Structures are given as structure tokens and as C-alpha cells.
Amino acid sequence: xxxxxxxxxxxxxxxxxxxxxxxxYSVSGNPYxxxxxQYPNRGLQFLLKYITGDNLVKxxxxxEAEFNKSQTSFHLKKPSALVSDSALYxxxxxxxxxxxxxxxxxxxxxxxxx
Amino acid sequence: DVxxxxxxxxxxxxxxxxxFLECVQDMDHENMFWYRQDPGLGLRLIxxxxxxxxxxxGDIPEGYxxxxxxxxxxxxxxxxxxxxxxxxxxCASSLSGGGNTIYFGEGSWLTVV
Numbered sequence: 001x002x003x004x005x006x007x008x009x010x011x012x013x014x015x016x017x018x019x020x021x022x023x024x025y026s027v028s029g030n031p032y033x034x035x036x037x038q039y040p041n042r043g044l045q046f047l048l049k050y051i052t053g054d055n056l057v058k059x060x061x062x063x064e065a066e067f068n069k070s071q072t073s074f075h076l077k078k079p080s081a082l083v084s085d086s087a088l089y090x091x092x093x094x095x096x097x098x099x100x101x102x103x104x105x106x107x108x109x110x111x112x113x114x
Numbered sequence: 115d116v117x118x119x120x121x122x123x124x125x126x127x128x129x130x131x132x133x134f135l136e137c138v139q140d141m142d143h144e145n146m147f148w149y150r151q152d153p154g155l156g157l158r159l160i161x162x163x164x165x166x167x168x169x170x171x172g173d174i175p176e177g178y179x180x181x182x183x184x185x186x187x188x189x190x191x192x193x194x195x196x197x198x199x200x201x202x203x204x205c206a207s208s209l210s211g212g213g214n215t216i217y218f219g220e221g222s223w224l225t226v227v
Contacts, residue, residue, distance in 0.1 A: 032212050043118075043204055043218040044157075051213040090156065094212050101147065101172065102216055106156035 002027045002095040006105035013081045014113050021076040021108045023091030032094040033074040034102060035065055037087050044090060050074060061085070081112045116141045118219035120205050126225045133192040135222050137205030146188035147206040147216065148172075148180060157204065163188055164210065195226045 003026045013019045025031055032051055036044040048059025055067045065076045074091060088109050092102040121136040139146065147162040149172075159172030161180040169180050177199060181189045188207075192199055202223055208216040 034215070036218075041221075041223075043220040044206075046215050046217065049213070049215060101159055101162055103159075104149075104157040106154060 002031075002093050002103045004091050004093050004103055004105040006089075006091055006108045008108050009106075010109045010111065012111050012113065015083050016080050019078050019081045019085070019110065019112070021089050021091075021110060023074045023076065023105060024072050025074060025091070025093040026072065027093060027095040029095060031074075033065075033067060034092040034094075035059065035063070035074075035076050036090045036092065036104075037061075038090065038107075039087050047076070047089075081110075083112045083114055086110055086112045116143075116207070116217040118205055118207055118217055120203075120219040120222045122222050123220065124223045124225075126227060127192075127195050129196060129226055131192075131195050131226075133195050133224065133226075135190040135192075135203055135205070135224070137188045137190070137219060138186050139188075139207040139217075140186065141207065141209075141217075142185065143207035143217075144185075144210040145208045145216075146182065147208075148178075148188065148190045149204040149206065150174065151202040151204055151221070160190065160203075192224075195224075197226050200224060200226045 005024045034049045035047040050057045050067045058064045088107045091105045118139045148160040149157040163169045163182040179191045205219040206216045208214045
């Protein structure tokens with residue numbers, strides 16, 4: 001079975017500082033990995049995904065994530081945080097080709113202070 | 115852009131009522147999904163559909179049913195609403211295939227009193 005862990009319920013960072021939101025996964029085969037962001041009272045917006053190839057994936061709004069197979073991690077990063085990045089972030093995994101559903105982590109609230 | 119539209123953003127229903135949550139997507143996606151979101155629990159899959167009239171149970175199907183009579187429309191049905199079904203419901207869609215992105219609607223907040 002596939003699973004995702006987001007070990008931090010909340011991450012606090014000052015504006016202008018780099019941010020990292022952590023994600024680890026468990027699958028029996030090769031993973032497809034996704035990050036989504038949710039603003040208050042809104043649906044989830046797609047940020048980026050890892051399918052294959054380069055371990056560093058670049059996405060929307062200046063976010064990037066690094067796939068690390070040995071550590072089974074897919075941490076979300078941004079070099080310089082903005083107050084507007086404050087939101088709930090979800091990591092998700094899909095285990096195998098053709099298997100359509102995503103399994104989500106519990107989410108990490110990112111708070112960026114001015 | 116992909117658009118997934120959930121017809122009702124906020125609903126208040128009474129215990130025992132039958133509730134319909136409607137979802138429409140405009141990108142000819144094969145797959146459609148219903149998730150439930152609760153604080154501290156993340157998103158949990160209720161049902162998904164990979165084709166018209168086809169459905170599969172997700173992680174928490176109890177108390178729910180679904181209908182997909184047309185490719186673009188996927189309905190979630192609460193046969194007899196209960197207070198523990200008060201939640202945020204998210205509809206989503208995607209093309210078939212593991213690497214394809216799942217796109218979400220804006221969500222429906224359901225309160226059962």
C-alpha cells in the first residue's frame with residue numbers, strides 16, 4: 001500500500017528566508033509524487049510533480065522539490081518565502097503506472113511572517 | 115485551463131436528508147474522484163470513477179454512493195446524512211495514466227445539523 005508522511009503540522013518562516021516543507025513516502029514500486037497548495041476555503045491547486053528524470057523538479061510560484069529515492073523523500077523548497085505563500089501544503093503519491101488515485105499526506109501549514 | 119466545477123459551495127442539511135453533491139469537468143477526463151477533507155486527517159478518498167457508469171470504492175465509502183451517467187459529471191450521494199458527515203468535499207478529475215495531474219474543484223462545505 002502507498003502512504004505519505006508530512007512530519008510537521010506547521011512550518012514557520014520569516015519572509016525572505018528559504019523554506020522547506022518535508023514529505024516522505026512509502027511505495028512498493030516507483031513513485032509518482034505531487035505537491036498541492038490550498039488557500040483558505042479553496043480547493044487544491046497543483047504545484048509540481050515528479051514522474052521520472054531529473055530529481056529536481058521546478059513548479060509554480062517559484063517552488064521546487066527534490067526527489068531522493070534513497071531517503072524516500074520529496075521535500076518542497078523555495079529560496080525566498082513570501083507572506084502570500086502562507087497556506088496548507090499537501091504531498092501526495094501514486095504507486096504505479098495506471099493506478100489512478102493519489103494518497104495524500106495530512107498537510108503542513110506554512111506560515112510566513114513579515 | 116482545466117475547470118472542475120462543484121455546483122454548491124456551502125450546504126446545510128438536516129440529519130436523515132438525502133444529499134446530492136454535483137461535480138462537472140470540462141476537459142474530457144476519464145477519471146473523476148470524490149475526496150473528503152477533515153482537519154488533521156488530510157484528504158481521504160471516498161469513491162472514484164474511471165469511466166462512465168464505472169466506480170470503485172476508496173478508503174471511506176461507507177454512507178456514500180456515487181453516480182456517473184455522463185463522462186463530464188460525477189455525483190456524490192449521501193443517502194441519509196449524519197452529523198459525522200459534516201466536512202469539506204472535494205471533487206477532482208484527471209486523464210487516465212499514473213503520471214497525469216489530478217485537478218480539483220473549489221470544494222463543497224457540507225454541514226449536517
